[in-house]
Every structure is written in C-alpha cells, then in structure tokens.
Amino acid sequence: MDAYASLLRMHEGAARRLAAVVCGSPGEADEAAQDAFVKAWYGMAGFRDGAAFRPWLLRIVANEARNRRRSAGRRASYELRFAEDRASGGAAPSPEAAVLAADRRRTVAAALAELPTPQRDVVACRYLVGLDEAETAAVLGLPRGTVKSRAARGLARLRGLLPERVEIGGSGDA
Amino acid sequence: MPETDDDLALALRELGERLDLPAPVDPVGAAVGRIVSPDAFSRRKWSPGRPFQVQERVGLAAAALILVALAGVLAVPRSRQAVADWLGIGKVTVTYTGDVPEAAGRTYDFGTPVSSADAVATAERAGWELEAPPTAGDPARAFIGRPTGAVTLVWAPSGELPDIDDTGIGLLLTAIPGTTDAGGVTKRGTSGMTVELVRVGESPAYWIAGEPHEVVVTDAEGDPVHDSSRLAGNTLVWTEGDVTYRLESALDRKEALDLASALRPLH
Numbered sequence: 001m002d003a004y005a006s007l008l009r010m011h012e013g014a015a016r017r018l019a020a021v022v023c024g025s026p027g028e029a030d031e032a033a034q035d036a037f038v039k040a041w042y043g044m045a046g047f048r049d050g051a052a053f054r055p056w057l058l059r060i061v062a063n064e065a066r067n068r069r070r071s072a073g074r075r076a077s078y079e080l081r082f083a084e085d086r087a088s089g090g091a092a093p094s095p096e097a098a099v100l101a102a103d104r105r106r107t108v109a110a111a112l113a114e115l116p117t118p119q120r121d122v123v124a125c126r127y128l129v130g131l132d133e134a135e136t137a138a139v140l141g142l143p144r145g146t147v148k149s150r151a152a153r154g155l156a157r158l159r160g161l162l163p164e165r166v167e168i169g170g171s172g173d174a
Numbered sequence: 175m176p177e178t179d180d181d182l183a184l185a186l187r188e189l190g191e192r193l194d195l196p197a198p199v200d201p202v203g204a205a206v207g208r209i210v211s212p213d214a215f216s217r218r219k220w221s222p223g224r225p226f227q228v229q230e231r232v233g234l235a236a237a238a239l240i241l242v243a244l245a246g247v248l249a250v251p252r253s254r255q256a257v258a259d260w261l262g263i264g265k266v267t268v269t270y271t272g273d274v275p276e277a278a279g280r281t282y283d284f285g286t287p288v289s290s291a292d293a294v295a296t297a298e299r300a301g302w303e304l305e306a307p308p309t310a311g312d313p314a315r316a317f318i319g320r321p322t323g324a325v326t327l328v329w330a331p332s333g334e335l336p337d338i339d340d341t342g343i344g345l346l347l348t349a350i351p352g353t354t355d356a357g358g359v360t361k362r363g364t365s366g367m368t369v370e371l372v373r374v375g376e377s378p379a380y381w382i383a384g385e386p387h388e389v390v391v392t393d394a395e396g397d398p399v400h401d402s403s404r405l406a407g408n409t410l411v412w413t414e415g416d417v418t419y420r421l422e423s424a425l426d427r428k429e430a431l432d433l434a435s436a437l438r439p440l441h
C-alpha cells in the first residue's frame with residue numbers, strides 16, 4: 001500500500017488539476033481525485049495492456065470528474081479560481097501591470113468557461129494541466145486526431161471570445 | 175490580449191500554473207485510508223506501522239535507485255514519458271522502457287553458490303527467516319549476495335515447474351531483506367510487458383508477465399549492475415515484513431500465487 005501511495009504522490013498534482021478543470025469546480029477536485037485513486041486500486045486488474053501508468057490513472061480521474069460534472073447538471077457553472085501575482089524572486093510587476101495581468105487572466109478564464117465542454121476539456125488538458133497530445137487523447141478516451149482538431153477549434157473559438165471581453169474591461173468574474 | 179495561438183496557449187498555461195485549488199486535503203492519504211481500513215484489509219496480520227516504516231525507507235531507496243538506473247534512458251526523449259511511469263514495491267522497481275536489449279548470452283549470476291543450509295544460516299545471521307514453497311520440493315541450488323544480503327533459490331524444471339524459456343530453470347525465488355537502503359532489483363520491460371496488482375495473502379503484489387523483461391541488480395552502493403541475472407519468466411513480486419520476494423517461473427498467475435501463498439520457513 002505504501003508503494004501505491006508513493007506512486008499516487010507522483011501524479012497527485014496533475015490529478016488534482018485535471019479534476020478541477022474537468023469538473024469546473026475546485027471544491028470537487030480533491031473528492032474526485034480521491035474517489036479515482038480508490039477506484040484505480042480496485043481496478044488495477046484492468047491495467048493489463050502495459051500502458052503507462054500516468055495516463056491510465058488520469059483517465060480514471062477524468063472520468064470521475066466528468067461524472068461529477070454530469071451529476072451537477074446543466075446549471076452547474078464552470079468556476080475556476082486563479083491566484084493573483086505573487087512575489088517569485090523576480091522584479092515585482094508594477095501595480096498597473098499587475099492589474100492588467102489579472103484582468104487578462106479573468107478574461108481568458110471567462111472565455112474558457114464559455115467553450116463547449118468537449119473543446120474545453122481538450123484545451124484544459126492540453127494547456128492548463130500540461131498534458132501532451134497523446135496523453136490528452138488517452139486521458140479523455142479520444143482519437144489523437146480528435147484532440148488535435150478540438151484543440152484547434154477551441155483556441156479559435158477562444159480567440160473569437162476574447163476581444164469582446166477586452167472591451168467589457170474584464171468585468172467577468174472568473 | 176494574445177495575438178497568436180502561441181500567445182493564447184501561453185496565456186492558458188499561465189492560467190494553469192495559477193489554478194487556485196483549495197488547501198489539499200491529501201486525497202492520496204484519504205484514498206489509501208479508504209482502501210486500507212475497509213473490510214478487505216481489516217484483518218491484516220502485521221502490526222500497524224512496522225512494515226510500512228520499512229517499506230517507506232525502501233521506497234525512498236527504490237526511487238533513488240531508479241534515477242540512477244534509468245539516467246541513460248531518460249536522455250532519450252521518446253521514451254522519457256514511458257520511463258517516468260514506474261511501479262515499485264519493496265526492493266523491486268518495475269519500469270517501462272522503450273526497448274529491452276536482446277539477451278547477451280545465457281549466463282546468469284545469482285551470486286555466490288552455497289548450500290541450502292548455508293543460505294538459511296545466512297538469513298538467520300542477518301535476522302530474517304528464509305522461506306520457500308514446500309510443494310516445490312527442495313531447491314536444486316542456492317546463492318547469496320546478489321543483490322547484497324539477498325538469497326536466491328533455484329529449482330530445476332519438473333512436471334509442476336515448466337522450464338522457463340529453455341533456461342533449465344523451473345523456479346527462481348529471490349528473497350531480498352529490506353532492512354538496508356542499498357541494493358535492490360529493477361525490472362525493465364517494454365510496453366508489451368503487463369503488470370497487474372494482485373495480492374499474496376494480505377500483501378499487495380505485482381504480477382509481471384508478457385514480453386521479456388530485463389532484471390537489473392543494484393549493488394550495495396546503489397549502482398546498477400547490468401548483464402546480470404536475466405530470465406524471461408512471469409514474475410510475482412511482494413513483501414512479507416522486512417523481506418521482498420521475487421518469484422520467477424513459467425507458471426500462470428494462479429499457480430504462482432498459490433505457490434507464493436504457501437511459503438514456509440526453509441530448514
């Protein structure tokens with residue numbers, strides 16, 4: 001069991017982030033990840049094809065997160081939160097730059113929330129979680145070509161949403 | 175606002191880095207607690223804490239060893255992700271690699287040959303009890319010292335123990351005491367290698383089968399010793415208390431599990 005826990009620790013960060021961006025609810029992320037870890041243990045017999053462990057585990061996490069999203073129903077909002085600027089050893093941004101950066105983040109996040117779910121899942125996996133194309137395909141159970149096309153369409157749609165957001169002035173609350 | 179797809183991707187990645195999740199409630203710990211405490215594990219025989227403390231040290235050692243053993247493979251980007259996914263239990267680490275080199279000859283080095291009695295005595299002097307499956311009969315050969323502190327017992331093929339890939343070996347059982355951080359075994363395999371989580375008694379175990387896998391032994395300093403013992407049999411890996419067992423054979427999973435569950439002190 002200790003070995004299993006060690007294995008999970010290696011992938012815990014990605015699992016929590018994935019659960020959050022798929023659920024669209026940070027509060028659900030840990031519960032979804034926890035349920036997925038338990039299911040992965042009892043479903044380890046399904047890990048038979050010699051596939052890499054990480055995508056296999058993350059796929060279970062993604063499925064668990066999607067189930068929670070479906071359970072929440074259509075009215076559930078996609079509400080992620082993002083940290084503000086922190087001192088990171090470099091030069092601190094000016095107050096004006098910090099406000100602009102925060103505004104940009106809110107705008108992009110709000111646009112992300114408006115993407116159709118299939119595109120948003122792919123964009124979130126690829127860019128917010130940092131999975132590569134093959135991993136995203138494995139985790140979401142999609143052909144690689146579908147990941148590629150949804151990512152392209154998702155980015156294009158995001159781009160279409162962004163200028164309007166700019167004019168609004170970042171009033172969207174991410 | 176982002177002007178190109180690259181800029182947009184960068185903005186999204188920045189969002190991902192700033193994703194603000196609630197303070198972790200330790201989903202791993204909570205999940206493991208849910209696995210350990212329910213009915214299936216409620217009657218474990220070990221005293222709470224003791225094997226886990228040992229395994230924790232061993233796990234750290236295994237993690238360190240794998241970095242050493244796989245440094246060369248990590249340099250190959252294509253296999254980096256595959257290598258990054260590994261499974262470890264006790265003193266054995268299982269890794270996936272892009273490829274496993276062809277066997278260079280059929281020479282096996284299981285350590286220093288000794289009598290079975292000497293192997294038993296070696297274990298006793300080190301404070302642990304060597305066990306073997308009585309149904310397999312007496313081992314044909316015994317070896318000590320590879321990896322450090324380990325004892326390897328070898329059985330010849332028989333009606334119950336098919337020859338492992340024409341090696342002239344029917345069963346190989348290596349017992350590796352886990353009381354030191356140095357030394358261990360790494361198994362490396364291709365994507366054709368399959369790994370299943372099973373149980374031997376109350377202990378989690380890995381059943382490794384499929385395409386040939388390579389065994390790399392690490393010495394007392396933690397350095398990998400290549401071109402060492404290498405078979406292509408199906409392997410069961412588990413721990414009992416302080417000792418990690420590796421059972422290699424041509425048996426199927428059920429037969430191997432039956433054999434592993436029946437270990438008794440060897441005299």
